Amino acid sequence: MEHREVASINLARLLREGGTARAAGVVREAFRVGEERFPLEGEATWKVAVSAVGGDEYWLSGEVEGVVLMECRRCLKPTPTPIHAHFQHLLRYQQGLSEVVFHEEAEEEYYAFGEPDLNLLPFLTEAFVTEMPYTVLCQEGCKGLCPVCGADRNLVDCGHEPEVHHPFLGLKDLLPEL
Structure with a gap:
Protein backbone atom coordinates (compact mmCIF):
# COMPACT_ATOMS: atom_id res chain seq x y z
CA MET A 1 0.00 0.00 0.00
CA GLU A 2 1.50 3.29 -1.12
CA HIS A 3 1.59 6.28 1.27
CA ARG A 4 0.42 9.54 -0.22
CA GLU A 5 0.08 13.12 0.96
CA VAL A 6 -3.48 13.65 -0.27
CA ALA A 7 -5.80 12.59 2.56
CA SER A 8 -8.61 11.17 0.46
CA ILE A 9 -9.86 7.86 -0.86
CA ASN A 10 -11.64 7.18 -4.13
CA LEU A 11 -14.71 5.03 -3.55
CA ALA A 12 -15.93 4.78 -7.18
CA ARG A 13 -15.21 1.04 -7.46
CA LEU A 14 -16.64 0.40 -4.00
CA LEU A 15 -19.87 2.24 -4.88
CA ARG A 16 -20.27 0.10 -8.03
CA GLU A 17 -19.06 -3.31 -6.89
CA GLY A 18 -19.03 -3.36 -3.08
CA GLY A 19 -16.18 -4.92 -1.10
CA THR A 20 -13.50 -2.91 0.67
CA ALA A 21 -11.31 0.01 -0.37
CA ARG A 22 -8.08 0.82 1.46
CA ALA A 23 -5.76 3.80 1.52
CA ALA A 24 -2.78 5.06 3.51
CA GLY A 25 -0.86 8.28 3.61
CA VAL A 26 0.86 10.96 5.62
CA VAL A 27 0.00 14.35 7.06
CA ARG A 28 2.94 16.74 7.01
CA GLU A 29 3.68 19.71 9.26
CA ALA A 30 0.46 20.11 11.28
CA PHE A 31 -3.18 19.36 11.88
CA ARG A 32 -5.48 22.38 11.80
CA VAL A 33 -8.81 22.99 13.51
CA GLY A 34 -10.15 26.39 12.56
CA GLU A 35 -7.41 28.90 13.42
CA GLU A 36 -5.71 26.46 15.81
CA ARG A 37 -2.57 24.74 14.52
CA PHE A 38 -1.14 21.55 16.06
CA PRO A 39 2.45 21.19 14.75
CA LEU A 40 3.91 17.75 14.14
CA GLU A 41 7.39 16.44 14.76
CA GLY A 42 7.99 14.71 11.44
CA GLU A 43 4.82 13.46 9.82
CA ALA A 44 1.74 11.58 10.95
CA THR A 45 0.86 8.36 9.13
CA TRP A 46 -2.66 7.15 8.54
CA LYS A 47 -4.46 4.17 7.07
CA VAL A 48 -8.15 3.57 6.48
CA ALA A 49 -10.50 0.96 5.14
CA VAL A 50 -14.02 1.57 3.85
CA SER A 51 -16.27 -1.48 3.54
CA ALA A 52 -19.72 -1.84 2.01
CA VAL A 53 -22.20 -3.02 4.62
CA GLY A 54 -25.34 -3.08 2.49
CA GLY A 55 -27.55 -0.69 0.59
CA ASP A 56 -25.92 2.72 0.51
CA GLU A 57 -24.12 2.25 3.84
CA TYR A 58 -20.37 1.92 4.33
CA TRP A 59 -18.14 1.45 7.36
CA LEU A 60 -15.07 3.69 7.64
CA SER A 61 -12.38 2.53 10.06
CA GLY A 62 -8.84 3.70 10.42
CA GLU A 63 -6.02 4.96 12.51
CA VAL A 64 -3.67 7.91 12.58
CA GLU A 65 -0.33 8.03 14.38
CA GLY A 66 2.24 10.77 14.87
CA VAL A 67 4.06 13.02 17.31
CA VAL A 68 2.53 16.42 18.06
CA LEU A 69 4.53 19.25 19.62
CA MET A 70 2.56 20.55 22.61
CA GLU A 71 3.61 23.30 25.02
CA CYS A 72 4.75 22.16 28.46
CA ARG A 73 2.19 23.48 30.93
CA ARG A 74 4.92 24.86 33.21
CA CYS A 75 7.74 26.17 31.01
CA LEU A 76 6.04 26.38 27.55
CA LYS A 77 8.82 24.34 25.91
CA PRO A 78 7.66 22.42 22.79
CA THR A 79 7.20 18.87 24.02
CA PRO A 80 6.97 15.87 21.65
CA THR A 81 3.82 13.91 22.51
CA PRO A 82 3.10 10.63 20.70
CA ILE A 83 -0.50 10.15 19.57
CA HIS A 84 -2.10 6.97 18.22
CA ALA A 85 -5.81 7.29 17.48
CA HIS A 86 -8.37 4.87 16.06
CA PHE A 87 -11.71 5.86 14.56
CA GLN A 88 -14.83 4.28 13.09
CA HIS A 89 -17.78 5.93 11.40
CA LEU A 90 -20.89 4.88 9.54
CA LEU A 91 -21.14 6.50 6.09
CA ARG A 92 -24.18 6.81 3.84
CA TYR A 93 -23.95 7.58 0.16
CA GLN A 94 -26.44 10.20 -1.06
CA GLN A 95 -25.87 10.95 -4.72
CA GLY A 96 -25.51 14.63 -5.55
CA LEU A 97 -24.41 15.71 -2.07
CA SER A 98 -21.44 18.06 -2.58
CA GLU A 99 -19.90 17.83 0.90
CA VAL A 100 -19.76 15.44 3.84
CA VAL A 101 -22.57 16.14 6.32
CA PHE A 102 -22.88 14.77 9.86
CA HIS A 103 -26.33 13.43 10.86
CA GLU A 104 -27.57 12.44 14.28
CA GLU A 105 -30.97 10.73 14.35
CA ALA A 106 -32.27 9.16 17.58
CA GLU A 107 -29.37 6.93 18.63
CA GLU A 108 -27.78 6.72 15.19
CA GLU A 109 -24.94 8.88 13.93
CA TYR A 110 -23.60 8.82 10.40
CA TYR A 111 -21.87 10.92 7.78
CA ALA A 112 -23.58 11.43 4.44
CA PHE A 113 -21.40 11.87 1.34
CA GLY A 114 -22.19 12.21 -2.36
CA GLU A 115 -18.85 12.28 -4.19
CA PRO A 116 -16.71 9.20 -4.92
CA ASP A 117 -13.61 11.05 -3.63
CA LEU A 118 -14.01 11.11 0.14
CA ASN A 119 -11.87 13.71 1.94
CA LEU A 120 -10.42 11.94 4.98
CA LEU A 121 -8.67 14.93 6.57
CA PRO A 122 -11.63 15.91 8.80
CA PHE A 123 -11.86 12.34 10.14
CA LEU A 124 -8.10 12.11 10.68
CA THR A 125 -7.94 15.51 12.36
CA GLU A 126 -10.85 14.81 14.69
CA ALA A 127 -9.41 11.46 15.80
CA PHE A 128 -5.88 12.84 16.26
CA VAL A 129 -6.82 16.02 18.13
CA THR A 130 -9.39 14.24 20.31
CA GLU A 131 -6.71 11.78 21.45
CA MET A 132 -4.29 14.55 22.49
CA PRO A 133 -3.90 15.05 26.24
CA TYR A 134 -5.19 18.30 27.72
CA THR A 135 -1.73 19.26 29.05
CA VAL A 136 1.79 17.82 29.06
CA LEU A 137 5.02 18.28 30.99
CA CYS A 138 8.39 18.38 29.25
CA GLN A 139 9.77 16.37 32.17
CA GLU A 140 8.28 15.12 35.42
CA GLY A 141 10.17 17.60 37.60
CA CYS A 142 9.77 20.65 35.36
Whole structure:
Protein backbone atom coordinates (compact mmCIF):
# COMPACT_ATOMS: atom_id res chain seq x y z
CA MET A 1 0.00 0.00 0.00
CA GLU A 2 1.50 3.29 -1.12
CA HIS A 3 1.59 6.28 1.27
CA ARG A 4 0.42 9.54 -0.22
CA GLU A 5 0.08 13.12 0.96
CA VAL A 6 -3.48 13.65 -0.27
CA ALA A 7 -5.80 12.59 2.56
CA SER A 8 -8.61 11.17 0.46
CA ILE A 9 -9.86 7.86 -0.86
CA ASN A 10 -11.64 7.18 -4.13
CA LEU A 11 -14.71 5.03 -3.55
CA ALA A 12 -15.93 4.78 -7.18
CA ARG A 13 -15.21 1.04 -7.46
CA LEU A 14 -16.64 0.40 -4.00
CA LEU A 15 -19.87 2.24 -4.88
CA ARG A 16 -20.27 0.10 -8.03
CA GLU A 17 -19.06 -3.31 -6.89
CA GLY A 18 -19.03 -3.36 -3.08
CA GLY A 19 -16.18 -4.92 -1.10
CA THR A 20 -13.50 -2.91 0.67
CA ALA A 21 -11.31 0.01 -0.37
CA ARG A 22 -8.08 0.82 1.46
CA ALA A 23 -5.76 3.80 1.52
CA ALA A 24 -2.78 5.06 3.51
CA GLY A 25 -0.86 8.28 3.61
CA VAL A 26 0.86 10.96 5.62
CA VAL A 27 0.00 14.35 7.06
CA ARG A 28 2.94 16.74 7.01
CA GLU A 29 3.68 19.71 9.26
CA ALA A 30 0.46 20.11 11.28
CA PHE A 31 -3.18 19.36 11.88
CA ARG A 32 -5.48 22.38 11.80
CA VAL A 33 -8.81 22.99 13.51
CA GLY A 34 -10.15 26.39 12.56
CA GLU A 35 -7.41 28.90 13.42
CA GLU A 36 -5.71 26.46 15.81
CA ARG A 37 -2.57 24.74 14.52
CA PHE A 38 -1.14 21.55 16.06
CA PRO A 39 2.45 21.19 14.75
CA LEU A 40 3.91 17.75 14.14
CA GLU A 41 7.39 16.44 14.76
CA GLY A 42 7.99 14.71 11.44
CA GLU A 43 4.82 13.46 9.82
CA ALA A 44 1.74 11.58 10.95
CA THR A 45 0.86 8.36 9.13
CA TRP A 46 -2.66 7.15 8.54
CA LYS A 47 -4.46 4.17 7.07
CA VAL A 48 -8.15 3.57 6.48
CA ALA A 49 -10.50 0.96 5.14
CA VAL A 50 -14.02 1.57 3.85
CA SER A 51 -16.27 -1.48 3.54
CA ALA A 52 -19.72 -1.84 2.01
CA VAL A 53 -22.20 -3.02 4.62
CA GLY A 54 -25.34 -3.08 2.49
CA GLY A 55 -27.55 -0.69 0.59
CA ASP A 56 -25.92 2.72 0.51
CA GLU A 57 -24.12 2.25 3.84
CA TYR A 58 -20.37 1.92 4.33
CA TRP A 59 -18.14 1.45 7.36
CA LEU A 60 -15.07 3.69 7.64
CA SER A 61 -12.38 2.53 10.06
CA GLY A 62 -8.84 3.70 10.42
CA GLU A 63 -6.02 4.96 12.51
CA VAL A 64 -3.67 7.91 12.58
CA GLU A 65 -0.33 8.03 14.38
CA GLY A 66 2.24 10.77 14.87
CA VAL A 67 4.06 13.02 17.31
CA VAL A 68 2.53 16.42 18.06
CA LEU A 69 4.53 19.25 19.62
CA MET A 70 2.56 20.55 22.61
CA GLU A 71 3.61 23.30 25.02
CA CYS A 72 4.75 22.16 28.46
CA ARG A 73 2.19 23.48 30.93
CA ARG A 74 4.92 24.86 33.21
CA CYS A 75 7.74 26.17 31.01
CA LEU A 76 6.04 26.38 27.55
CA LYS A 77 8.82 24.34 25.91
CA PRO A 78 7.66 22.42 22.79
CA THR A 79 7.20 18.87 24.02
CA PRO A 80 6.97 15.87 21.65
CA THR A 81 3.82 13.91 22.51
CA PRO A 82 3.10 10.63 20.70
CA ILE A 83 -0.50 10.15 19.57
CA HIS A 84 -2.10 6.97 18.22
CA ALA A 85 -5.81 7.29 17.48
CA HIS A 86 -8.37 4.87 16.06
CA PHE A 87 -11.71 5.86 14.56
CA GLN A 88 -14.83 4.28 13.09
CA HIS A 89 -17.78 5.93 11.40
CA LEU A 90 -20.89 4.88 9.54
CA LEU A 91 -21.14 6.50 6.09
CA ARG A 92 -24.18 6.81 3.84
CA TYR A 93 -23.95 7.58 0.16
CA GLN A 94 -26.44 10.20 -1.06
CA GLN A 95 -25.87 10.95 -4.72
CA GLY A 96 -25.51 14.63 -5.55
CA LEU A 97 -24.41 15.71 -2.07
CA SER A 98 -21.44 18.06 -2.58
CA GLU A 99 -19.90 17.83 0.90
CA VAL A 100 -19.76 15.44 3.84
CA VAL A 101 -22.57 16.14 6.32
CA PHE A 102 -22.88 14.77 9.86
CA HIS A 103 -26.33 13.43 10.86
CA GLU A 104 -27.57 12.44 14.28
CA GLU A 105 -30.97 10.73 14.35
CA ALA A 106 -32.27 9.16 17.58
CA GLU A 107 -29.37 6.93 18.63
CA GLU A 108 -27.78 6.72 15.19
CA GLU A 109 -24.94 8.88 13.93
CA TYR A 110 -23.60 8.82 10.40
CA TYR A 111 -21.87 10.92 7.78
CA ALA A 112 -23.58 11.43 4.44
CA PHE A 113 -21.40 11.87 1.34
CA GLY A 114 -22.19 12.21 -2.36
CA GLU A 115 -18.85 12.28 -4.19
CA PRO A 116 -16.71 9.20 -4.92
CA ASP A 117 -13.61 11.05 -3.63
CA LEU A 118 -14.01 11.11 0.14
CA ASN A 119 -11.87 13.71 1.94
CA LEU A 120 -10.42 11.94 4.98
CA LEU A 121 -8.67 14.93 6.57
CA PRO A 122 -11.63 15.91 8.80
CA PHE A 123 -11.86 12.34 10.14
CA LEU A 124 -8.10 12.11 10.68
CA THR A 125 -7.94 15.51 12.36
CA GLU A 126 -10.85 14.81 14.69
CA ALA A 127 -9.41 11.46 15.80
CA PHE A 128 -5.88 12.84 16.26
CA VAL A 129 -6.82 16.02 18.13
CA THR A 130 -9.39 14.24 20.31
CA GLU A 131 -6.71 11.78 21.45
CA MET A 132 -4.29 14.55 22.49
CA PRO A 133 -3.90 15.05 26.24
CA TYR A 134 -5.19 18.30 27.72
CA THR A 135 -1.73 19.26 29.05
CA VAL A 136 1.79 17.82 29.06
CA LEU A 137 5.02 18.28 30.99
CA CYS A 138 8.39 18.38 29.25
CA GLN A 139 9.77 16.37 32.17
CA GLU A 140 8.28 15.12 35.42
CA GLY A 141 10.17 17.60 37.60
CA CYS A 142 9.77 20.65 35.36
CA LYS A 143 10.37 23.79 37.45
CA GLY A 144 8.47 26.08 35.09
CA LEU A 145 8.94 29.79 34.49
CA CYS A 146 9.87 32.31 37.17
CA PRO A 147 6.78 34.43 37.95
CA VAL A 148 9.04 37.45 38.62
CA CYS A 149 11.39 37.57 35.63
CA GLY A 150 10.07 34.84 33.29
CA ALA A 151 13.31 32.84 33.21
CA ASP A 152 13.09 29.11 32.56
CA ARG A 153 13.98 27.64 35.96
CA ASN A 154 15.07 24.39 34.29
CA LEU A 155 17.91 26.27 32.58
CA VAL A 156 18.93 29.05 35.03
CA ASP A 157 18.64 29.91 38.70
CA CYS A 158 17.46 33.51 38.60
CA GLY A 159 17.52 33.80 42.40
CA HIS A 160 13.89 34.78 42.77
CA GLU A 161 11.92 32.90 45.37
CA PRO A 162 8.30 32.08 44.60
CA GLU A 163 5.77 33.81 46.83
CA VAL A 164 4.03 31.42 49.14
CA HIS A 165 0.29 31.94 49.14
CA HIS A 166 -1.35 30.29 52.07
CA PRO A 167 -4.93 31.01 53.14
CA PHE A 168 -3.89 31.48 56.80
CA LEU A 169 -0.75 33.57 56.14
CA GLY A 170 -2.55 36.77 57.24
CA LEU A 171 -3.16 35.29 60.71
CA LYS A 172 0.55 35.02 61.60
CA ASP A 173 0.66 38.63 62.85
CA LEU A 174 -2.41 38.20 65.05
CA LEU A 175 -0.85 35.54 67.25
CA PRO A 176 2.91 36.20 67.38
CA GLU A 177 3.46 33.90 70.37
CA LEU A 178 2.46 30.84 68.32
